[in-house]
Amino acid sequence: MKINLNWSEFLITRLIKVSGYSAIIFVGLIFVFLVMEGFPALLEVPLGKLIGTRWYPIEEHFGILPLVGGSLIVTIGAAMFAIPIGIGTALFISEVSPRWARDILKPLVEMLGGLPSVVLGFLGILILAPFLRRFLDLPTGLTALAGSILLGGISIPTIVSVAEDALDAVPRSYRDAAIALGATRWQTIWRVTLPAARSGVLTAIMLGIGRAIGETMTVMMVTGNAPVLPIGLNALFQPVRTMTATIAAEMGEVANGSTHYHVLFFIGVVLFMISLVINVTASAVVFRIKNRSERILS
Amino acid sequence: MNRWSGMQSKVRNWIAMIRNPNTSAARGMIQQFGFGLLSLVAMITVVPILAVIVYIFIQGIPAISVEFLSGFPREGMRQGGILPAIVGTFYLTLGTAVFSVPLGIGAAIYLSEYASENRWTRLIRIAIINLAGIPSVVYGLFGLGLFVLFLNLGTSILAGSLTLSIMTLPVIISTAEEALRSVPQSFRVVSISLGATRWQTIRKIILVEALPGILTGVILGLERAAGETAPILFTVAAFFLPQLPRSPLDATMALPYHLFVISTQVPGMPIKIQFGTALVLLFFVLGMNLIATTIRSRARARRQW
Numbered sequence: 001m002k003i004n005l006n007w008s009e010f011l012i013t014r015l016i017k018v019s020g021y022s023a024i025i026f027v028g029l030i031f032v033f034l035v036m037e038g039f040p041a042l043l044e045v046p047l048g049k050l051i052g053t054r055w056y057p058i059e060e061h062f063g064i065l066p067l068v069g070g071s072l073i074v075t076i077g078a079a080m081f082a083i084p085i086g087i088g089t090a091l092f093i094s095e096v097s098p099r100w101a102r103d104i105l106k107p108l109v110e111m112l113g114g115l116p117s118v119v120l121g122f123l124g125i126l127i128l129a130p131f132l133r134r135f136l137d138l139p140t141g142l143t144a145l146a147g148s149i150l151l152g153g154i155s156i157p158t159i160v161s162v163a164e165d166a167l168d169a170v171p172r173s174y175r176d177a178a179i180a181l182g183a184t185r186w187q188t189i190w191r192v193t194l195p196a197a198r199s200g201v202l203t204a205i206m207l208g209i210g211r212a213i214g215e216t217m218t219v220m221m222v223t224g225n226a227p228v229l230p231i232g233l234n235a236l237f238q239p240v241r242t243m244t245a246t247i248a249a250e251m252g253e254v255a256n257g258s259t260h261y262h263v264l265f266f267i268g269v270v271l272f273m274i275s276l277v278i279n280v281t282a283s284a285v286v287f288r289i290k291n292r293s294e295r296i297l298s
Numbered sequence: 299m300n301r302w303s304g305m306q307s308k309v310r311n312w313i314a315m316i317r318n319p320n321t322s323a324a325r326g327m328i329q330q331f332g333f334g335l336l337s338l339v340a341m342i343t344v345v346p347i348l349a350v351i352v353y354i355f356i357q358g359i360p361a362i363s364v365e366f367l368s369g370f371p372r373e374g375m376r377q378g379g380i381l382p383a384i385v386g387t388f389y390l391t392l393g394t395a396v397f398s399v400p401l402g403i404g405a406a407i408y409l410s411e412y413a414s415e416n417r418w419t420r421l422i423r424i425a426i427i428n429l430a431g432i433p434s435v436v437y438g439l440f441g442l443g444l445f446v447l448f449l450n451l452g453t454s455i456l457a458g459s460l461t462l463s464i465m466t467l468p469v470i471i472s473t474a475e476e477a478l479r480s481v482p483q484s485f486r487v488v489s490i491s492l493g494a495t496r497w498q499t500i501r502k503i504i505l506v507e508a509l510p511g512i513l514t515g516v517i518l519g520l521e522r523a524a525g526e527t528a529p530i531l532f533t534v535a536a537f538f539l540p541q542l543p544r545s546p547l548d549a550t551m552a553l554p555y556h557l558f559v560i561s562t563q564v565p566g567m568p569i570k571i572q573f574g575t576a577l578v579l580l581f582f583v584l585g586m587n588l589i590a591t592t593i594r595s596r597a598r599a600r601r602q603w
Contacts, residue, residue, distance in 0.1 A: 009497045019401045020408025023425040026464050033443040088339030096333050107591055112347045114587045116525030118554045119576050122561045156343055186329035214433025216528040221562055244435045251532050268439040279431040283424050
């Protein structure tokens with residue numbers, strides 16, 4: 001009986017350990033499969049053409065620059081909305097609002113994070129795009145701007161929750177000291193609390209931007225799907241197409257193993273690398289904060 | 299005359315404040331203005347969320363009927379119901395749970411109860427953060443490459459559930475770990491000192507105490523799986539199927555994909571059906587969200603340690 005018990009305990013401990021390491025295994029697997037299917041693109045399409053400005057797969061034009069540009073402009077637009085609004089909301093929740101308001105606001109913001117992106121895209125097509133078309137007098141409302149507004153909305157919850165955590169982690173004594181020295185609460189927020197939480201707030205911004213770059217359905221539905229290289233700020237008011245939307249829109253219709261298929265996987269590798277860089281940097285910041293506070297405490 | 303000079307002095311006060319913003323009156327004014335601005339910004343975040351939910355509810359309610367919820371699409375999806383999509387999303391969520399719940403909770407137990415803080419543990423944490431950040435369409439590509447083609451599962455509920463479960467893993471792991479860690483150390487010490495083994499302690503004490511927190515994490519993870527479209531595009535989703543899926547190896551319709559299809563791919567789609575579908579999807583997702591938050595707040599209120 002005793003041996004039996006130890007045996008099962010041994011087995012379970014092993015299983016738990018394996019599932020502990022599963023995250024590493026999956027990241028590795030994802031990378032391997034993306035590269036396996038995406039790498040042949042480099043052999044089949046000359047690099048000069050791959051970094052070209054024309055995306056027209058039917059005629060074997062696989063220049064991914066218009067798609068990268070599309071992702072960039074939509075993401076920059078989204079950041080312009082999401083960063084000030086997200087950080088402002090985080091400041092309001094953590095520093096200004098009374099407790100009851102916080103208890104209402106936090107779940108609501110979480111709820112925004114849970115709204116399916118396809119629902120936002122649906123409303124984008126139905127309401128936002130026609131509104132933008134009439135309001136700005138554009139030929140079509142399905143533009144980078146529409147994508148930016150919705151993506152901003154999608155990345156706000158990420159920014160709010162990470163930034164709010166960072167602001168919350170600033171020790172009370174910092175604020176008390178500032179107030180005791182005669183600063184107003186407003187001055188304390190800008191000159192003490194926010195600077196003290198800056199690395200966490202930066203992480204929040206990075207993760208929010210990562211969320212925006214990776215978002216697929218909403219941008220596919222509302223940005224008009226025109227793979228033209230966007231140049232200048234004016235491009236915000238024109239249709240564009242992002243990397244994610246291209247994969248989603250075209251993968252269903254390509255033959256497995258064709259050049260087009262490989263190039264779409266190659267774009268997937270690019271997206272994977274972008275999110276890897278963003279998240280490794282963000283987690284490095286997280287670990288650094290922890291180390292610093294541990295050093296201060298000891 | 300009197301009014302004029304009053305205004306003049308007011309303006310003079312303003313200019314003085316701007317010139318010398320360090321007087322306490324000026325600082326109070328700035329603070330008031332700033333707090334007002336911040337609350338306005340918070341309103342900008344929150345009001346559209348409520349507006350979206352209320353709007354979809356109002357527009358979608360007229361579409362909801364027994365036939366809509368229990369019938370098959372007819373006339374090129376322009377009439378009839380959305381039963382196959384509802385059932386498909388239900389199966390997918392269930393399938394995702396089958397894989398991601400044991401794996402996610404196992405990983406959380408490892409991180410909170412077994413792992414020591416070393417380089418490997420740190421690598422695991424970085425991997426989890428990365429999994430959380432990978433774009434959903436990249437999960438779709440991965441699922442297509444590994445499950446659909448390499449493992450030859452075809453476009454099937456199985457392939458879709460596996461893809462979705464890897465995507466939900468980071469949410470489940472991090473919330474479950476947090477829940478496990480919040481169980482006080484003394485519970486472990488007492489249990490071990492009474493002669494329980496480590497696994498007995500975990501199973502009978504720690505998991506039980508952390509259950510509400512873990513459940514919250516699981517539901518939030520599954521909520522994400524239920525609402526996602528991009529990962530199922532190439533792994534499971536079918537444009538239109540005249541019957542319900544009969545085995546895990548069948549393709550299926552799903553609510554988010556169905557909403558995408560009827561709002562972009564089908565011309566002349568009645569708006570009522572679009573809003574009805576959006577409402578059912580929102581009901582699914584926000585319902586799960588509500589259950590999760592309720593469990594969490596109840597557990598917090600009841601907690602005695």
